[in-house]
Amino acid sequence: MIKMVHRSSIPLHWRLYEPKYKLVGNKCLKCGESFFPPRNICPNCGRKGALKKIVFSGRGTIYSYTVIRTPLDGFEQQTPYVIGVIKLKEGPKIVGQIVDTEIRDITIGKEVKSVFRKIYDDSPSGLIHYGLKWVVIE
């Protein structure tokens, strides 16, 4: 069986603290569209666009989700777990793990908020990668 592996390098993890820890994206001041992860150039306005860094509220709704029963390497003890597409209040859709919620209670359209969690360990002696996950608002 081919094992799916989800890993990012330590330098890449370090470079992405802002979006991973604080949900920092950007917004084009010309067309008003928000982006996550942040874009270098507005896809609508091109070089005429003006991108400004923004911090998303961490609130959104479940746009779609799937239950993972054959885990990525490192996620075996969390199986089954839920990966959702979250539509942020500000517009962009992002992919993230939905936790602390019974699978039967997860439905499309439910409101969610971000929580700070461990995403994975490199190994017992390796770096711990932290980031944002999502919980259904009770």
Added chain:
Amino acid sequence: MLGIVGYGAYIPKYRIKTAEIAKIWGKNPKEIEKGLLIKEKSVPGIDEDTITIAVEAGQNALARSGINPKDIGALFIGSESHPYAVKPSGTVVAEALNINRELRLADMEFACKAGTAAMQIILSMVKAGDIKYGMAIGADTSQGRPGDALEYSAAAGGAAFIIGKDPAAIIEDTYSFTTDTPDFWRREGENYPKHGARFTGEPSYFRHIIQATKGLLNKVGRNIEEYDYVVFHQPNGKFPVKAMKYFKVPKEKYLPGLVVDRIGNCYSGSSPIGLTAVLDIANEGDKILLTSYGSGAGSDSFSIIVTKRLKEIRDKAKKTEYYIERKQYISYGVYTKFRKKLKI
């Protein structure tokens, strides 16, 4: 006037009942519950640790304070379960909370009182004028060896306090009492702590709680009767109640801050979470006495006076009672998985 300008608690959602643990080890659940006065304890999710708990509590403290995180000039996190042996929990927490990078920061360890020690240091820094605001956090995902008495109480949770000017609760004064007492320890590389049972009660918990509390009362020139709420460290339900009886504190003054029966002993987060539960209900002018205890051993005692600002800030974040009542029970099997006791 200096004191608490923002506070917040966080307790993981998962709970395991004392009876569930007792059943696994062939013990009488009623005897254990009666002995410890703990019905259930909080358990961190598989993706939670001291850092994630500290971030959630810190976010609640920031929400209540209304201050810009960039105005925080110091962050100290007290815990006996920092995820790294070498690499501060505080740097991750500061980054996640968007705290100023011109920052004095260190992790602290003193068994269950590292959180209150952090509060004292931040208070001193603010008092000296070195920083405008500082954040102190006590958080733990404490460990209990399977089958050991500590397994019934070792729980997870934390509380964060932002200390500065114009507080919601003035920290009038503090007092500490410290001795070298071999009641509880964990050696480098060991997964679980050991405890010298003969020392646990009288020469440890009671001696330090009583001496620190008496020292504080003497320092501020008050009788304990003048306090509206009293919070002591809560390793189990029995010890704090016995200490309250020693000081003749009536139930109505200590029950609001006594949370151990429903969440267990959150170690560095224990008495700080009790304090947040009291701050959630206290009124202007109320006096609160807080005494922590950390094995090894020492106690920090605080005299706190509530100001009118408390009512303005406390609804800006989830209250401690919300986190206590928000719960999902798990079996001992799931507990062993969450606490990484399963070796795969």
